[in-house]
Amino acid sequence: MSSQSLASAAGVTRRRGFVTRTDLIGWLFISPWLIGFLVFTAGPFLAALFLSTTTWDVAGAWEEIGLRNYQRMFNGEDEQFAVAVRNTLYFVAFNVPGVQIIALALAALLNQKLHGISIYRTIFYLPAVTSGIATAYLWATILAKFGLLNGMLALIGIEGPTWLYSVEWGMPAIIMYSLWNVGTPMLVYLAALQGVPVHLHEAAMIDGAGIWGRFRHVTVPMITPAIFFNSVLGVIGSFQVFTAAFILTQGGPADATLVYILHLYRSAFLNGKMGYASALAWVLFLAILAVTLVQLAVARLWVYYEAEQPTARGVG
Amino acid sequence: MSATSNVRTIGRRRVIGLALGTIGAGALLAACGGSAPAPTAAPAATKPAAAPTTAPATGGAAAAPTTAPAGGAAAATKPAGTTNAPSAAAPATSKAPVTLRFTTWWAPLERGLKDASDQFKADFPYVTVAPEMVPSADFVPKQEAALVAGTWGDASISDNGTQVKWMAGGYHLDLTDKVKADGINLPQDYSLMGLEIWEGKVLHMPFDNDPRAIYYNKTAFKAAGVKDPWDDLKGKWTINDMVEAAKQLTNVQNGKTTFYGLQWNYNSYQEFSPLVWMLGGNYASWTELKYTLTDPAVAKAHQMLYKWAKEDKFLITVEATNELVGPGGVIPFRAGLTGMYHRAAYDVQLMDDVIKDKFEWDAAPLPDLDANTPGIPVTSGNPNYVPAKTRYPDEAYAWLRHLSSTKFQDFAATNHLYVPSNKKSWKTYQTANTKGKHLESFIRHVYSRRHGFHFYNAGMNAAGTAIRDQIDLVYLDKKKLEDALRDANQKANELVNFGGAKQPFSFTVPKPPVPTAELQALGVL
Numbered sequence: 001m002s003s004q005s006l007a008s009a010a011g012v013t014r015r016r017g018f019v020t021r022t023d024l025i026g027w028l029f030i031s032p033w034l035i036g037f038l039v040f041t042a043g044p045f046l047a048a049l050f051l052s053t054t055t056w057d058v059a060g061a062w063e064e065i066g067l068r069n070y071q072r073m074f075n076g077e078d079e080q081f082a083v084a085v086r087n088t089l090y091f092v093a094f095n096v097p098g099v100q101i102i103a104l105a106l107a108a109l110l111n112q113k114l115h116g117i118s119i120y121r122t123i124f125y126l127p128a129v130t131s132g133i134a135t136a137y138l139w140a141t142i143l144a145k146f147g148l149l150n151g152m153l154a155l156i157g158i159e160g161p162t163w164l165y166s167v168e169w170g171m172p173a174i175i176m177y178s179l180w181n182v183g184t185p186m187l188v189y190l191a192a193l194q195g196v197p198v199h200l201h202e203a204a205m206i207d208g209a210g211i212w213g214r215f216r217h218v219t220v221p222m223i224t225p226a227i228f229f230n231s232v233l234g235v236i237g238s239f240q241v242f243t244a245a246f247i248l249t250q251g252g253p254a255d256a257t258l259v260y261i262l263h264l265y266r267s268a269f270l271n272g273k274m275g276y277a278s279a280l281a282w283v284l285f286l287a288i289l290a291v292t293l294v295q296l297a298v299a300r301l302w303v304y305y306e307a308e309q310p311t312a313r314g315v316g
Numbered sequence: 317m318s319a320t321s322n323v324r325t326i327g328r329r330r331v332i333g334l335a336l337g338t339i340g341a342g343a344l345l346a347a348c349g350g351s352a353p354a355p356t357a358a359p360a361a362t363k364p365a366a367a368p369t370t371a372p373a374t375g376g377a378a379a380a381p382t383t384a385p386a387g388g389a390a391a392a393t394k395p396a397g398t399t400n401a402p403s404a405a406a407p408a409t410s411k412a413p414v415t416l417r418f419t420t421w422w423a424p425l426e427r428g429l430k431d432a433s434d435q436f437k438a439d440f441p442y443v444t445v446a447p448e449m450v451p452s453a454d455f456v457p458k459q460e461a462a463l464v465a466g467t468w469g470d471a472s473i474s475d476n477g478t479q480v481k482w483m484a485g486g487y488h489l490d491l492t493d494k495v496k497a498d499g500i501n502l503p504q505d506y507s508l509m510g511l512e513i514w515e516g517k518v519l520h521m522p523f524d525n526d527p528r529a530i531y532y533n534k535t536a537f538k539a540a541g542v543k544d545p546w547d548d549l550k551g552k553w554t555i556n557d558m559v560e561a562a563k564q565l566t567n568v569q570n571g572k573t574t575f576y577g578l579q580w581n582y583n584s585y586q587e588f589s590p591l592v593w594m595l596g597g598n599y600a601s602w603t604e605l606k607y608t609l610t611d612p613a614v615a616k617a618h619q620m621l622y623k624w625a626k627e628d629k630f631l632i633t634v635e636a637t638n639e640l641v642g643p644g645g646v647i648p649f650r651a652g653l654t655g656m657y658h659r660a661a662y663d664v665q666l667m668d669d670v671i672k673d674k675f676e677w678d679a680a681p682l683p684d685l686d687a688n689t690p691g692i693p694v695t696s697g698n699p700n701y702v703p704a705k706t707r708y709p710d711e712a713y714a715w716l717r718h719l720s721s722t723k724f725q726d727f728a729a730t731n732h733l734y735v736p737s738n739k740k741s742w743k744t745y746q747t748a749n750t751k752g753k754h755l756e757s758f759i760r761h762v763y764s765r766r767h768g769f770h771f772y773n774a775g776m777n778a779a780g781t782a783i784r785d786q787i788d789l790v791y792l793d794k795k796k797l798e799d800a801l802r803d804a805n806q807k808a809n810e811l812v813n814f815g816g817a818k819q820p821f822s823f824t825v826p827k828p829p830v831p832t833a834e835l836q837a838l839g840v841l
Contacts, residue, residue: 059485
């Protein structure tokens with residue numbers, strides 16, 4: 001029996017019965033994931049939407065208060081909300097482009113045909129598979145007043161600040177720590193670089209393009225899907241920055257490193273205001289969704305998908 | 317054979333039937349899963365889910381019901397060393413095995429838990445206590461999730477900064493009748509911190525007190541030729557004596573301070589409260605149930621601390637701590653970087669563990685403000701409770717009663733696991749196994765004076781963070797002290813939460829001294 005006849009048979013039976021046995025087996029196969037998604041993702045997701053309209057604190061009595069939690073954020077009642085938003089945007093503004101630039105530069109270096117290149121690749125990828133807590137503590141020692149970084153600065157006559165207890169330098173320190181962790185985007189860029197057709201570089205060379213010219217006019221356009229992918233994930237991840245601030249500074253000093261998720265965490269687990277924390281979570285979700293949609297819309301203007309282009313035969 | 321005949325179809329009814337069957341099977345499995353009983357309005361009456369005993373009581377060594385009535389054959393199982401008869405039930409040997417889950421974050425207790433379990437097993441051979449150590453940093457969220465889920469075990473220490481929420485929410489077993497049946501007089505026999513008896517109900521069994529004193533680096537004192545609080549001042553000293561010592565101890569090299577005279581966590585209300593009390597004010601009202609950080613004495617206390625940090629430069633600041641040991645690094649005093657440290661008895665054992673023989677240390681009493689104004693030390697407490705959803709309310713209560721009994725509290729005192737809440741064990745703490753340390757600084761010099769506890773409410777931890785953030789701004793020179801205290805007061809009062817209780821405390825703070833005659837009778841004076 002051909003696959004066509006099977007498909008047609010399934011089509012017939014789907015019309016005759018409610019569901020085919022094949023369908024049921026398919027659903028059973030995906031049911032572990034589906035149940036997990038419904039119970040542990042979609043359920044809490046929707047529950048949080050409801051909770052965001054309440055004063056729920058887990059233990060005691062609670063009441064529905066409509067949009068009061070949301071109003072509290074935007075009418076200035078929660079002063080730390082504005083601080084957390086500002087700090088998070090600061091982090092996103094520097095971290096997202098910083099990660100892209102460093103990851104791409106590293107990927108370009110690691111794309112060279114050198115002896116032992118796989119060892120270098122492993123070394124640069126290591127931070128991505130190391131516990132965030134462990135690397136945060138490592139950076140705490142690097143950024144200490146008499147730590148490695150200030151020791152190096154001292155060699156060139158600069159007295160470094162107390163990075164992690166400085167209103168001015170706290171956030172740059174956290175960004176520095178985050179920029180170190182570029183293993184995953186680097187890997188994506190490396191794969192993308194290896195997918196750039198050699199004949200395009202050869203053609204550009206024949207046309208007289210130098211290294212920079214080829215990088216700018218051949219490599220970058222060809223890897224725009226990777227840049228787009230990394231940017232989207234980078235923005236989402238940066239809005240959710242938590243570990244570094246939680247471990248290194250606890251949001252201090254003077255809220256200088258109080259990021260959004262840390263504020264949410266404190267609202268939920270320190271202040272016990274689960275309803276308000278749920279509202280914070282939903283606002284963050286909507287903000288990330290909006291930014292991602294903008295990224296998707298703008299992507300049409302600059303992301304180049306070779307497969308979507310009309311082929312020579314198609315044009316002809 | 318046609319293609320269609322190969323595909324079996326299932327109708328709507330069958331799909332719905334399958335779905336309902338699955339739900340039914342799931343419900344059946346859940347019901348058989350041994351989950352804890354739902355909380356009841358009267359949890360004490362809840363029958364343990366795993367009551368495995370059906371043999372008649374007349375059957376000699378045969379089992380009796382697990383939940384014997386409170387006060388039943390109490391006297392028969394009275395643990396040695398306890399002063400009162402237990403309410404928990406019948407001949408211990410006649411019960412089926414029970415495993416009690418006991419959760420605590422109290423790290424120094426860990427090394428005493430086996431002894432505690434062994435002692436308990438002597439009286440309750442059928443009960444095995446399974447301790448679960450939870451790091452204090454994880455305790456609040458873990459307790460939150462597990463209490464609601466009904467999986468928090470059978471007995472637990474509290475987080476005194478948030479516990480009121482759970483007490484008010486009905487998550488604690490009401491132990492009033494059990495304590496009454498045992499004839500235990502909690503206010504008389506224990507130093508209570510406030511959460512044990514809440515609006516007249518016993519919701520915790522007392523465990524420890526955690527009084528503050530001044531740890532000092534005896535080696536540094538000798539090296540700097542500073543008067544020793546004990547050797548020279550005989551334990552009677554003032555804030556001025558402490559300040560002079562701190563100044564002399566502070567070491568500045570090339571414009572940088574490498575050794576600070578004093579560590580006193582000024583941004584924590586838990587630590588600055590003694591200064592406020594000594595100056596005649598209070599940071600909170602135990603009768604009006606609100607923070608009073610705009611009290612002039614609070615500002616005076618902080619002016620004093622600020623001067624020590626910023627002008628005299630002998631008090632180590634958070635910034636300086638970050639410089640010296642990094643964020644989350646070792647405690648500067650333990651690292652040998654400060655001469656004195658205002659800290660709780662909790663650290664007694666930890667000091668030995670960390671300091672070892674790097675330097676000699678001792679503990680001095682909180683100094684008096686001056687010759688006419690005695691110091692008013694702060695203490696705290698971390699009592700234990702029985703979750704309402706416990707499977708074994710009687711055994712769990714008996715275990716907590718054991719931990720607060722003279723028998724175990726003496727053991728804890730001898731090994732300095734904590735300062736006993738049980739007054740009868742105070743003498744042991746300050747005299748046994750002291751290795752030459754003046755541990756009476758945590759007993760005699762606390763309870764013979766007025767002394768205070770923290771302002772326990774469900775928002776205490778959150779308010780503490782809000783206060784700390786504001787005080788930090790002052791020390792970073794980003795805010796004026798008056799403005800910071802005003803804002804801290806406002807934020808703290810937004811967070812204060814007594815779970816609807818009108819007047820939960822049976823005392824105000826600072827508490828009066830324990831009467832001299834009583835301290836003498838206890839052998840403390």
